[in-house]
Amino acid sequence: MESAGKKSVRRTEKQVRFHTFLYSLLFVVILPLELIMWAVAMDRTMGDTFFARRILMNPLFELSPNVLRVLAGAGFLALLDGFRIMFKQKAPCREIHPYCGFFLFTTALFVLLKLPYGVAIATPLMIVGIVVVYSSVLRGNPDSFLSVNRSASATLGDRLSAAFCLIPLLAGALLLLQEGFLHWLAFPHSRYFLFLPFLGCLLPKLKQLREFVIFSYAGLILLTLCFATAMIFIDGGMLADVSIASAFLFLEVEAAFLLREFLPFRRNFSVFILLLAIFGTKYIMPPVCDYRIVALLVFLIYVITENLPTIRKKILSRADSASGNIRFITREEYAGQAWGFAAVLVTYLAGPFSFLPVLIIIAAVLVTALFRRRLGSTTLWMETTVMVVAAFAVAAPGCSAGQLIAAIACAAPMMQAIWQTGALINKFAAGRPLRKFYLAVMNGCFFFLLFVLFFFHASDTLIAGLFLLFTGLIRLGECTYERNAGNRVKLLHAWLFMIAGQIVAAIPGTPVTHPAWSVNAIYAGVFAFFALYFYHTFDRTPGGEAHP
Numbered sequence: 001m002e003s004a005g006k007k008s009v010r011r012t013e014k015q016v017r018f019h020t021f022l023y024s025l026l027f028v029v030i031l032p033l034e035l036i037m038w039a040v041a042m043d044r045t046m047g048d049t050f051f052a053r054r055i056l057m058n059p060l061f062e063l064s065p066n067v068l069r070v071l072a073g074a075g076f077l078a079l080l081d082g083f084r085i086m087f088k089q090k091a092p093c094r095e096i097h098p099y100c101g102f103f104l105f106t107t108a109l110f111v112l113l114k115l116p117y118g119v120a121i122a123t124p125l126m127i128v129g130i131v132v133v134y135s136s137v138l139r140g141n142p143d144s145f146l147s148v149n150r151s152a153s154a155t156l157g158d159r160l161s162a163a164f165c166l167i168p169l170l171a172g173a174l175l176l177l178q179e180g181f182l183h184w185l186a187f188p189h190s191r192y193f194l195f196l197p198f199l200g201c202l203l204p205k206l207k208q209l210r211e212f213v214i215f216s217y218a219g220l221i222l223l224t225l226c227f228a229t230a231m232i233f234i235d236g237g238m239l240a241d242v243s244i245a246s247a248f249l250f251l252e253v254e255a256a257f258l259l260r261e262f263l264p265f266r267r268n269f270s271v272f273i274l275l276l277a278i279f280g281t282k283y284i285m286p287p288v289c290d291y292r293i294v295a296l297l298v299f300l301i302y303v304i305t306e307n308l309p310t311i312r313k314k315i316l317s318r319a320d321s322a323s324g325n326i327r328f329i330t331r332e333e334y335a336g337q338a339w340g341f342a343a344v345l346v347t348y349l350a351g352p353f354s355f356l357p358v359l360i361i362i363a364a365v366l367v368t369a370l371f372r373r374r375l376g377s378t379t380l381w382m383e384t385t386v387m388v389v390a391a392f393a394v395a396a397p398g399c400s401a402g403q404l405i406a407a408i409a410c411a412a413p414m415m416q417a418i419w420q421t422g423a424l425i426n427k428f429a430a431g432r433p434l435r436k437f438y439l440a441v442m443n444g445c446f447f448f449l450l451f452v453l454f455f456f457h458a459s460d461t462l463i464a465g466l467f468l469l470f471t472g473l474i475r476l477g478e479c480t481y482e483r484n485a486g487n488r489v490k491l492l493h494a495w496l497f498m499i500a501g502q503i504v505a506a507i508p509g510t511p512v513t514h515p516a517w518s519v520n521a522i523y524a525g526v527f528a529f530f531a532l533y534f535y536h537t538f539d540r541t542p543g544g545e546a547h548p
Helices: 002-046 050-056 065-089 097-112 116-138 156-176 178-185 190-202 206-233 236-262 270-284 291-306 308-319 331-350 352-375 381-393 401-426 433-455 460-481 487-505 520-538
Strands: none
Touching: 002 050, 002 065, 002 097, 002 116, 002 487, 050 116, 065 097, 097 116, 097 156, 116 156, 116 460, 156 178, 156 190, 156 206, 156 236, 178 190, 178 236, 190 206, 190 236, 206 236, 206 291, 206 433, 236 270, 236 291, 270 291, 291 308, 331 352, 331 401, 331 520, 352 381, 352 401, 352 520, 381 401, 401 433, 401 460, 433 460, 460 487
16 A cells, blocks of 8 residues: 555656756747747738837847847746746645746747837737736645745845746736836936835835735836826827826836835835925926826826725625615616727727627627527627628628727727626626626736727727737636636637637738717717617517627
8 A cells, every 4th residue: 555655656756847947948938939939920910010110110029149048048047947846746836926026038039039019919928827827826825926825024035026026017017118217218317116016025014015916016017097187188199299208107116115114004104105296396307298287197197096995895895795786777787888988889889880890790690699699509600700700791881890809809898897707796697706807807907908009000900809818817816716627628729719819910000090070970879779668579589698
């Protein structure tokens, strides 16, 4: 019996070593090579677009080759250290630096090879992928500096891990607010302000270090939402001014988070942050806009991030409360809002001539849904196929099929975000509340990322491909919140979506036109809202669906 037990242990150790070898082969060789091939394919098909020319002006491409080689080497060593930890502990690596090392290694290769689409597209996707994958690995781990179970002083390893976490943060800010940071680099000393976030690595306590990193990412997400919202109200000539103001906003928010950890906690202490922001913005930021707007946004982002744990707890406790049977808005009304908002957005993004095509597509999709429900099918592939076919069938000179599909791809995540928010608040869908909260937040963030691309004239195939990639990433993260045998199927679907997204994104496409507002967008939203009620009137199958 003892001999059999030893043989079993040895067999398990060999399996762990073999799996570690496969993982290292995948993430050190295969995946970086595949990402580079994907970036090269996109660069060959869309290298002469406005989007590519704009990214080539990014400050990341101003780094010297020697600096990039050092960064790539540091990322590669961090990646190898992760597999050393896996081999030693015979378990998934729960340190953060190998995951961020993969980002650093691959992004440095993109910049060295002058691949603008690799930097602009693959880099943000890697940031999202790292957050999704590491969140699932971190679950229940007491060792990481991001775990709330640790409260001691920060070690050197914790500070290095925090520095690795802040590198993707800064790269994401440089990509989003490129014009603003290019303005900064025109002056001799202002470039040193770019290193301001790394001062957070000097925070003495582990709790302070952890909160600074988490709040910094939350602040960048909120800043992205503000930046995308500003796109609605400005024209192309004001893009540089908004980027300059947003670059100052980003660093002021980072300074506020640093200041937060050094000052004693007091109730309503955020007012002090507001006063400092008003004083600092007035004398530091160039007069591209009213400095009070930036100061108020600093205050707003600071207050929201400061109360993120409370907001999350309140939302989830409302979902689990005893008064869950109270319905302020029914599931049909949430679905109607999702459809109405999507119709408004698609008509706005596709242009004023898309009013009639959008109504035809909505009618075709709902009629197909009735037919599918009669057949007893639960998958939505029939509606998806009909929607794509209808987009090509109703295309017109003022509203191309590619523009329509790209607009629909942008609106779909927000439809899901509205639906999941309703499911979370009113508990009318199965699943854990934390899973619904995750889906609502991730879909909302992905909507804004796709929305911003319309103002940079990205190609229609790129937007559609990114929608498929984002869908795969969302499904990948969703699997961590579910504990059933269907996870393997969802994981397979997630990888298939991501592969399909890479293929579609590399196909030559047509740059989307600048969104144009029309009152037809309101009419389209009203028609879509009531069309869903007609759908429920004619849907006589038991347990009728209400979701979008």
